[in-house]
Amino acid sequence: MSSEEVSTVYGREEFKRVDVGAVMRDGHPDISDGDQLIVDLVAKKRESAGRPLSVIDVGSGSGVLSELIAQRLPDCRVIANEIAPNPARQARDRLAAHPRAEVFTDDFMDWKEPLDVIISWGSHHHLPHSHLQHARTLLEDGGVLILGDEFCPEYCTEDDVKRLKNADVIELGGGYLLAARDEIEAYRADGSVPEWSRVLEDRRRRTLWNWYKFVIDYAIERDHWPVAIAEMQITKDDMVTAFEEEHKLSPLIVEHELAVNGFEQVAKHVIGDRPAELQSFFIYEFLPANGAAVDSAGDR
Ligand SMILES: C[S@@+](CC[C@H](N)C(=O)[O-])C[C@H]1O[C@@H](n2cnc3c(N)ncnc32)[C@H](O)[C@@H]1O
Incomplete structure (x- = not known):
């Protein structure tokens, strides 16, 4: 999303010198708890696979989660994928000490190598819809999409x-x-x-x-x-209804979006022990469903 640098909060001048990823872990509810859960899910996958995995963290920001995975699973290849120059630079610094970790600064749509784990943490609602179809083509047999996001708390009847x-x-x-x-x-x-x-x-x-x-x-x-x-x-x-780069949807709508894009939901985890109207962070595990996707919606 080329407009990311100029149009969302991540590209604004006042945040240029701030490591937004690090700051959010401190002052925003649920993000750190989500990190821990995702690291545990990847570790479990590493254990069941019995071999090192290739893991991409799409829209990694400054690489906080990528680093946690690299620390916990030093034999796995961890790719922090971030297009915005400032967080990409911060991710590179953060991952420098981890020999199996790297930063990929092109659009996720340009990543071509097969993967065991695709993580999208806080990024789904920033990415073009077409990234789901792309993710599906990259997953190795048994590969998993871990999609965690700050959704809009459920509003569907x-x-x-x-x-x-x-x-x-x-x-x-x-x-x-x-x-x-x-x-x-x-x-x-x-x-x-x-x-x-x-x-x-x-x-x-x-x-x-x-x-x-x-x-x-x-x-x-x-x-x-x-x-x-x-x-x-x-x-x-x-x-702003029409502002597409920041448009949080209900979990049920996103679940349906994944289904029509050929993914099977195998787990749904909620972060935050609060009433449903204050539950916004959900982490899903999806596998590519057998057979072709039913259809895909247009870019958003
Ligand atoms: C809310 S931030 C994600 C935060 C991050 N995952 C973390 O753990 O701190 C979304 C990020 O996605 C990045 N992004 C948006 N479109 C992208 C694309 N097509 N490929 C890779 N990264 C992208 C943005 O630059 C932004 O930094």
Whole structure:
């Protein structure tokens, strides 16, 4: 996503000298707990494989998680993949002491070698939709996609879920969720958006607002002003429906997105022992499903 440097909080001038990855582990809920869980999942995979693994950390930021994996599993090849120059530089410094670790600074879509583990931690909602199809082609037999993200806490109702289950394609149009081919065609033809999509987007924003208030209060209570200020900017970015680089969706929607892209969900872990409206971090394990993907949605 070439606009990442200029358009999201990670590329802004005031954060240029900040190791955002390190700071977030301190002042933001759930990220460190997620790190530990992901490292444990990769270690378990290493043990069951009985051989060193090739592991990529897509959108690694400054490489905090990549380093934790390299420390725990020194015989595994760990690739920190980051396109933004500043965090990529920080990742290179951080990983310098680990001989089996490296930094890949091109777009994930340009990575061509087979992999045992693809990790996307906090990156899914920043990546173009097409990265799922690419990930599928790279996974070795038995390879796993570990997808962890800060989602929007769940905002789908049972009726929404029924509608999603009937959809063999989903796509974002101007930030609105479209879950049928005729809806997608109508949006492309004249920009029209179904009422259901508008209602869903309104619920997404209200649910997110509640979550971001919690995150910002959490940071301020701990005197973590850089995190609080970054999160205020991220909140604004996420509230703008059409701003595609920061658009957190509900876990159920992302699960469906993975299914239509040919992935089988084998585990879902939630971070944070709190009521559902304050649970935003989920970590999934996905395997490529047998057979071809049903369909893919367009880029987002
Ligand atoms: C929220 S950050 C991820 C944080 C990081 N995983 C961590 O553990 O601290 C998302 C990152 O994805 C990177 N990114 C976005 N598009 C990418 C792409 N196509 N290939 C590789 N990295 C990408 C961004 O530059 C950004 O640093």
